[in-house]
Amino acid sequence: MPFEYSPLSTERREIRLLDLEPSFDQNGPLELRIHSTTLDEVSEYTCLSYVWGEPGPTKAIRLNEQQFLVRQNLFTALLYLRLPDKTRRLWIDAVCINQNDIRERENQVSIMQHIYQKATDVIAWTGEADHxxxxxxxxxxxxxxxxxxxxxxxxxxxxxxxxxxxxxxxxxxxxxxxxxxxxxxxxxxxxxxxxxxxxxxxxxxxEVVMGKTVTVWCGHHRIxxxxxxxxxxxxxxxxxxxxxxxxxxxxxxxxxxxxxxxxxxxxxxxxxxxxxxxxxxxxxxxxxxxxxxxxxxxxxxxxxxxxxxxxxxxxxxxxxxxxxxxxxxxxxxxxxxxxxxxxxxxxxx
Structure with a gap:
């Protein structure tokens, strides 16, 4: 059953943010909470810049205690982004935007510059460093x-x-x-x-131009x-x-x-x-x-x-x-x- 999003207010410039729950188990299940806020009220959060990748096999995460499917590259990025002892607040387009709602997608794209400008920082995930x-x-x-x-x-x-x-x-x-x-x-x-x-x-x-600071991640390496x-x-x-x-x-x-x-x-x-x-x-x-x-x-x-x-x-x-x-x-x-x-x-x- 598809995840049910609550509608966003265009007039209030609402967006959704994710709270990635901490875990000391690097390979443990990924648990996230999603909530709505406005660009005028939002505080600290990180924007994730990444490649969506091929639509092939997907991986399951838990979003508000419901199953949510994401592509492999994002799943791997979340494993690296997860902190052991505290929540990390994120904005990720594939999850924070209802991809099945064309009108919402268009609206969120129209305010994308503000989403990146308001972010504390941008993390550019390029993939694992397994070689x-x-x-x-x-x-x-x-x-x-x-x-x-x-x-x-x-x-x-x-x-x-x-x-x-x-x-x-x-x-x-x-x-x-x-x-x-x-x-x-x-x-x-x-x-x-x-x-x-x-x-x-x-x-x-x-994503690079609008971000306050941009850090490129290559696996555990930070540049x-x-x-x-x-x-x-x-x-x-x-x-x-x-x-x-x-x-x-x-x-x-x-x-x-x-x-x-x-x-x-x-x-x-x-x-x-x-x-x-x-x-x-x-x-x-x-x-x-x-x-x-x-x-x-x-x-x-x-x-x-x-x-x-x-x-x-x-x-x-x-x-x-x-x-x-x-x-x-x-x-x-x-x-x-x-x-x-x-x-x-x-x-x-």
Missing amino acids: PRDKKGVAFLEEIKLQTGYTQLGFPVGMMSDKADLTPGTLGWLKSVTPFGFVNSPWLDLLAILERPWFSRIWIVQ EWFDFLYCALFVLGHVDILTGIAAPDCLRYHDLHAHLYFQSDLPLYRLIEAAKKIRCVGQLALRQLLDRHMELVIGDDLQLWEENFKKHNAGFEVEIWGEMTLDPPDLRLCYSSAGIKPNQIKSGP
């Missing part, structure tokens, strides 16, 4: 930060520009981890994480979104160096643009493409941040900031269409649901 490569990829991401002098002062260094000179020490390290042909390179371990389906989702644009963004900027700022170190001569001097199928399977090419997607979301996040805090900057300071931003992001609208592999109408729909106005994604003059 040795996953642990190595996370460790290499930390090594990149350490070896390249990463400093986070609100944003990663180089946020407005991905170009930066390398010190001799950093260049030496880069050569040591970038073997000829990318054979057995730690970059491949990181690439295995960056190519997880979550990083290519349409809704990542909304700040800005760490991925910094890594992407580092890769894109030093493509020529990476290519010069890793690419065999036969690939370096041939016109690979005439062989796109072959090119797309190269590890270095795939790394660059993954980095571009992350950078695009980061650029959009900066545009939103500028819009939110514009009233805090006045006069010439504001004009200088805008000019600098536009300079480094010219052609952004066209670029993000390509990098996120979206048709313009699909991207517009995603922007619209995120509350992003068309004039906020226009390229600079």
Whole structure:
């Protein structure tokens, strides 16, 4: 028998939240309570960003003491999200929205930007870390930060520009981890994480841009979104160096643009493409941040900031269409649901 939802009030901007009950048994039954509240009254909660996955076999959870079926990826995420000694409050689209009520779905999508903006934080679940490569990829991401002098002062260094000179020490390290042909390179371990389906989702644009803080979960590993963004900027700022170190001569001097199928399977090419997607979301996040805090900057300071931003992001609208592999109408729909106005994604003059 399908779970019976109580209707939500559109006028009061009601949403549903979940309380994930604690358990010391990591594999014990999942017990959740669901209740309604308004966006004006709600306090702390976490939004879950994840890939729904294939509709294949489902798993049972207990929702208000009734059986409720969810897909495998969400079931696994809930096991990791559950705390041993206290309740965790969540907003999860597949459960908090009555998926059988088209009108409710449309209404909830229309206020999605506010749901993410009001959330205390966003957890991006990318899947389990059940392969040795996953642990190595996370460790290499930390090594990149350490070896390249990463400093986070609100944003990663180089946020407005991905170009930066390398010190001799950093260049030496880069050569040591970038073997000829990318054979057995730690970059491949990181690439295995960056190519997880979550990083290519349409809704990542909304969920990352609107969230106050975003933490990417890879099994038990926790990585700040800005760490991925910094890594992407580092890769894109030093493509020529990476290519010069890793690419065999036969690939370096041939016109690979005439062989796109072959090119797309190269590890270095795939790394660059993954980095571009992350950078695009980061650029959009900066545009939103500028819009939110514009009233805090006045006069010439504001004009200088805008000019600098536009300079480094010219052609952004066209670029993000390509990098996120979206048709313009699909991207517009995603922007619209995120509350992003068309004039906020226009390229600079």
